[in-house]
Amino acid sequence: MTLSVLLLDDQLTTGWDEFVQANQGTGYLLSQWKDVIEGAFGHRSYYLACLNEDQKIVGVLPLVQQKSLIFGNFLTSIPFLNYGGLLTTSNESADALLEYAENLRKQLGCSHVELRMESAIDGQVNHINHDNCRTDKVTMLLELPEESDALWQAIGSKRRAQVKRPIREGAEFKVGSLELLDDFYKVFARNMRDLGTPVYSRRFFKEVLQRLRDNAYLAIVYIKEEPVGCGFLVRNNDRIEIPWASTNRDFNRFGVNMFLYWKILEHAIDQKAKIFDFGRSSKDAGTLKFKKQWGATQHQLYWYYLLPKNEKLPQINHQNSRFQLMINTWKKLPVAIANLIGPLVVKNIP
Template sequence: MIIELLTPQSYHEWDDYIANTNKASLYHLSCWKEVIERSFRHNTYYLMARNVNKKINGVLPLVRLKSRLFGDYMVSIPFFNYGGPCGDDAEIEKELINTAINTGKADGVGHIEFRDVQHRENNLQCKTEKVCLILDLPETPDELWGSFSSKLKSQIKRPLKEEGMTVEFGGIDKLNNFYGVFSKNMRDLGTPVYGKNFFENIFKSYPEHTKICTIKLKEVPVASGFLIGFKKRLEIPWASSLKEYNKLSPNMLLYWSVLKFAIENGYKQFDFGRSSIESGTYRFKEQWGAKPIQLYWYYWLSNGGKLPKLNPHNPKYQTAINIWKRLPLSVTKIIGPRIVKNLP
């Protein structure tokens, strides 16, 4: 077995391997390498293993993030929920991890994070605070509707009673609808926002299975979600609503609309994304019938120290978060992308 770096000549071969294994996630596809490089200018290390017949039998995508503010480290892969090694067997995956660690040592990074969905017997430290919530979809929207509680049905019907409330699906031509809602919501949460070019690059690299759903009130976008499909699963990695319209529950109509869309377009599962167990977002997703899938985030630490805490729950970031909430939206759209590019 040899392990080498992915080159443009092998993109098609890499993606064929991903398409024909049930271990891979959407984010193992080679297109995310270009999305990340173009959007954030990060160095990427896409490792692929080959057997004696020179056929790919394992992959591991890896991205290096380096900044004065947050340090120098690698993630497989940042900005999304899934990554880590994907190979024909555990031994191949172990060798891919070891190669990633050797690469990290050679480059002098502080740590490497592997975003995995399976438990592994290794010497790496592991975080298990997060889960992803997955809903198995029935054959028809009516079947799904019938599984909901009376309370949930009532919440979905509420925005439908509002005059001028509409649902709109589209592609890159609807990106402004999504980004307007998303950027304002991120500012209100105290979180730096991705630049719009990140989402443009996703559409350019993965256009056929990327959609936007927007809820409008009298032509004003009030809630919107970014949808990406892979095989038989539809995912909503980003969704937002404007807090001033929360009393009308546009978010409930958004999720019901995308679930109907998923069923009507042949998807068998819907991925609500990750949450901390028993958090508010966890309970929101659970009410739709979604079930938790454990996430295992493994860490190699160069100095054997404490696990990194690069997240908004870290107390040392609270002052910055509170200041960010008060900044003009236009300022956050300029500064935010420069900060968030180095947050995984």
């Protein structure tokens, strides 16, 4: 079999997206996310397509380069998002893409390549060291019933009471797009500051809403016309994911989070979605309990790394003690200052 690897261009875009859809790849592998990330962050991306002798795409691997003095120089598939990595029809096409990616890593002087896979790479793929794989991440998936009443009964009386609590405070729920972006960002940015995490730019979310159109939308909870809870929803076929969500902690005593998620789940069922994806968590994260109470089940994720020989796996995350001082300092910043400098920092964190 003769295979070649090319970088995505305008001529390959239609075939790329058709390949992803036909092979049931995550929506994050679609070419529109290349435009989102380049438009919002200015990162250089390398979308690799493997072609057979008939010039048909038989594998894809999107890579984004992030380079900074603080966090280093590396390639990720795909940063900022939960899923990415390889999508191929054979081990041969996987090997061709991985060989190209490793050569690209060396050419660009990158420390590593990170592949955020939903499933394990076949053990027969040669250009991957299966010891260089993190399995501390999981995603929580909920199979949705056809009617919301079935889920309402399944969650039990305790959770139903928690959902009803904010209603007594006048809680209201809205779903929309760009017209709700300011309200979403107000809640999201405040919560990120409270957590000690640099916030994404408003432009990033605007890019997603504009480029994904009907497949990305916002959910907002209001109390007395004040936005107090928010979720960003992304749809791919029959699956709806909530990659970003926040609440204003001043209103947490009312159980805003429970009301927000119930209304989102109810909406997803009304939209005939089959699977609700609560997003990834670390296995030891407190958020796992929250997601399990809705009936979600845990699914293993696999983050593979292409590394120089004998190099340790990278640790660019909150557990790294190097970042604890930054986190504690960030929590003390005024929200306006955090919103100003946060996007400049977070663009280099995968």
